Amino acid sequence: MNDITRQQSIGAILFQYDLYPNHIETHGKVFKVETNHGTFALKRTKMTRGEADWFIYVLRKLDRDGFPFVVPVLQTKYGDYVVSDGEYTHYLMPWYEDRQQVNSQLQPEETMVEELAKLHGLTEKTQNGDRDSLDDSYQNLKNRWDRRKLEIEKYVDTIEQHTYYSPFELTLLTHFERTSFMAQQAERHLQKWLEKSKEKKKIRRVLCHGKPIRNHTRFDENGTAYFLNFEKAVLDTPARDLALLFRHFFQVRPWDELEGQHWLTIYEKNFAFFDEEKHLFISYLAFPENIYQMIDHYTDPQRTKSEIHMVMQLERRVLTMNRIQRLMNALFPNHP
Amino acid sequence: MIQLYHIENNYPFQEISWHEKNKVIQTDKGKKAVALWKDENDLNWHIHWREKLSKEAGVLTDRVIRTNNGEQALATDIGWITVHDVIESLFPVSDHPFEMGRFLGTYANIDMECHRPSEDETVGRMNAVPASLPLSRPIVQKMEKEAIRRERKAQQILKGCPVNVNKVAKVGSLNQARSVQGQLFWQNNEREIDSSVDMLCSCLREWVSEYGESKLDTLLDGLNETYSFENDKGKLILAYFVYPNEFISFGEWYHENRSAEEVDIKLDELCRQWDISKKIVEHIADRVIDIKEQVS
Numbered sequence: 206m207n208d209i210t211r212q213q214s215i216g217a218i219l220f221q222y223d224l225y226p227n228h229i230e231t232h233g234k235v236f237k238v239e240t241n242h243g244t245f246a247l248k249r250t251k252m253t254r255g256e257a258d259w260f261i262y263v264l265r266k267l268d269r270d271g272f273p274f275v276v277p278v279l280q281t282k283y284g285d286y287v288v289s290d291g292e293y294t295h296y297l298m299p300w301y302e303d304r305q306q307v308n309s310q311l312q313p314e315e316t317m318v319e320e321l322a323k324l325h326g327l328t329e330k331t332q333n334g335d336r337d338s339l340d341d342s343y344q345n346l347k348n349r350w351d352r353r354k355l356e357i358e359k360y361v362d363t364i365e366q367h368t369y370y371s372p373f374e375l376t377l378l379t380h381f382e383r384t385s386f387m388a389q390q391a392e393r394h395l396q397k398w399l400e401k402s403k404e405k406k407k408i409r410r411v412l413c414h415g416k417p418i419r420n421h422t423r424f425d426e427n428g429t430a431y432f433l434n435f436e437k438a439v440l441d442t443p444a445r446d447l448a449l450l451f452r453h454f455f456q457v458r459p460w461d462e463l464e465g466q467h468w469l470t471i472y473e474k475n476f477a478f479f480d481e482e483k484h485l486f487i488s489y490l491a492f493p494e495n496i497y498q499m500i501d502h503y504t505d506p507q508r509t510k511s512e513i514h515m516v517m518q519l520e521r522r523v524l525t526m527n528r529i530q531r532l533m534n535a536l537f538p539n540h541p
Numbered sequence: 542m543i544q545l546y547h548i549e550n551n552y553p554f555q556e557i558s559w560h561e562k563n564k565v566i567q568t569d570k571g572k573k574a575v576a577l578w579k580d581e582n583d584l585n586w587h588i589h590w591r592e593k594l595s596k597e598a599g600v601l602t603d604r605v606i607r608t609n610n611g612e613q614a615l616a617t618d619i620g621w622i623t624v625h626d627v628i629e630s631l632f633p634v635s636d637h638p639f640e641m642g643r644f645l646g647t648y649a650n651i652d653m654e655c656h657r658p659s660e661d662e663t664v665g666r667m668n669a670v671p672a673s674l675p676l677s678r679p680i681v682q683k684m685e686k687e688a689i690r691r692e693r694k695a696q697q698i699l700k701g702c703p704v705n706v707n708k709v710a711k712v713g714s715l716n717q718a719r720s721v722q723g724q725l726f727w728q729n730n731e732r733e734i735d736s737s738v739d740m741l742c743s744c745l746r747e748w749v750s751e752y753g754e755s756k757l758d759t760l761l762d763g764l765n766e767t768y769s770f771e772n773d774k775g776k777l778i779l780a781y782f783v784y785p786n787e788f789i790s791f792g793e794w795y796h797e798n799r800s801a802e803e804v805d806i807k808l809d810e811l812c813r814q815w816d817i818s819k820k821i822v823e824h825i826a827d828r829v830i831d832i833k834e835q836v837s
Contacts, residue, residue, distance in 0.1 A: 212722075213722040213723045213724065214722075214724075216721070216722035217601060217721050217722040217723075217724045220601070220721050220722065221601070223570040223571070280607070280611075282553075282606045282607060283595075283604045283605070283606065283607065284607045284611055284613075289599075291599050
């Protein structure tokens with residue numbers, strides 16, 4: 206699509222909102238649109254019709270449940286939440302400027318954790334967890350992890366044959382024992398989740414944002430965060446969403462296990478985990494997928510990053526893994 | 542009579558005034574058409590039609606604009622009011638023959654309700670060629686003979702062709718194609734409901750009348766993508782043009798008290814329409830399987 210066609214396509218989409226742009230700026234997949242009726246964010250996505258239907262369901266649910274920390278999606282003059290141009294699906298929001306400096310004592314991470322807990326609390330539903338479905342969930346995740354471990358072990362076996370190791374290989378081999386240990390711990394906690402859930406015969410599902418990251422929130426001047434981009438939202442265990450958020454924090458800022466515990470305390474003030482959910486949460490965090498992904502990147506023939514860059518990134522992820530281990534030990538001091 | 546306060550109080554517009562009393566308003570968001578519906582079924586059919594057209598054809602169209610409460614129509618003591626976009630710039634249809642063909646085929650395929658034409662509508666109508674017109678002009682006499690032949694051919698084509706025909710919103714003119722940012726916006730001007738075959742045939746006739754034959758094949762290629770000629774639907778279209786509709790209309794119009802001048806004008810028009818039918822048949826006969834020998 207060339208520039209003129211794209212402008213026309215955007216114009217035809219905005220027409221459905223009775224908006225006529227004075228100026229359009231591209232910010233990745235978002236167009237910032239200035240009009241006589243205000244400034245708006247037009248998001249372009251590859252959602253299919255089925256995904257768009259689910260997305261609309263999620264928006265309506267958030268509205269019905271009265272969750273206030275969300276950037277609203279505006280309807281067209283015909284009452285549609287999304288507009289398709291045949292190639293992309295679009296939706297429109299008011300433009301929320303993201304404040305980096307806010308009048309609040311709380312750190313952005315604390316606010317995000319608190320608001321995510323509120324989302325989970327508002328949308329919580331308890332279901333009967335029969336043994337078969339719990340076994341299925343457990344087995345699916347375990348099989349996926351087993352496959353990943355096997356792939357990585359095969360790779361490690363191969364590099365162990367080398368006479369000389371590359372810097373990346375050497376770093377990996379140095380920390381591989383601990384990586385395997387964390388994978389075992391993840392499985393133990395997953396096993397614990399299964400046992401406790403079977404005893405309880407109940408599971409909780411909440412509306413998970415699906416991709417809770419800093420870029421998917423907008424902070425106002427008072428430090429209130431508004432979530433956007435519910436395209437990956439799912440009904441699932443709250444442990445999954447919180448683990449995703451923690452993983453994101455671990456990657457974007459320095460932290461230690463005390464801070465990790467502090468974030469979890471904030472979460473649990475608003476939405477307390479059951480024992481089994483806490484095991485599941487830590488098992489998600491403990492499984493060393495981030496280290497495995499580094500191996501995928503390193504062995505990718507299309508890799509563009511240098512060896513030194515890969516080593517530095519791997520070392521950072523090893524540090525994170527060690528912190529997760531300390532967080533795990535702090536949360537479960539008596540767990541073998 | 543529609544009162545402006547109905548719209549001021551219920552729609553997200555400001556600065557409202559009549560541009561054309563009871564039909565078009567001027568607002569801060571441009572011109573909008575206002576329609577009053579007395580019959581609820583009629584209203585629902587047209588709302589549903591526009592929704593389906595937009596979804597299935599993937600084009601912009603004059604769907605109903607929601608009220609402030611999210612309603613599609615505003616119930617008042619005089620009937621239901623709906624508000625629609627008004628687009629003035631015409632879509633250059635002749636520059637987009639393939640796209641227009643695809644669109645018209647999709648339009649014809651929209652399944653609101655379909656019906657199988659009754660005996661009266663097909664065979665009965667087929668017998669309507671006047672036996673003999675009391676008009677002693679050689680051209681009319683020649684046409685009369687040819688019309689009878691055309692009628693027989695049309696009947697042959699239709700034999701064993703049990704096709705269901707969709708009911709669609711009538712198309713008054715291809716000028717209903719408007720342009721929003723270079724994209725097709727279809728303005729539904731008519732309240733009448735028409736058979737999809739009659740709609741397609743009237744559009745093809747208008748196309749040849751306005752733009753000649755130069756882009757007709759491209760239009761038909763586009764049409765064939767969404768409304769295949771290679772089945773009974775194609776035979777229906779072909780039979781429509783083989784059948785001497787224009788001659789029958791002339792016969793219905795004519796009586797002995799018509800002046801010579803009136804007859805001359807009408808005859809010119811008959812010849813023009815006859816010629817258009819012939820051209821269209823030449824272009825579509827090849828596309829309809831196993832049919833060429835029946836019309837040649």
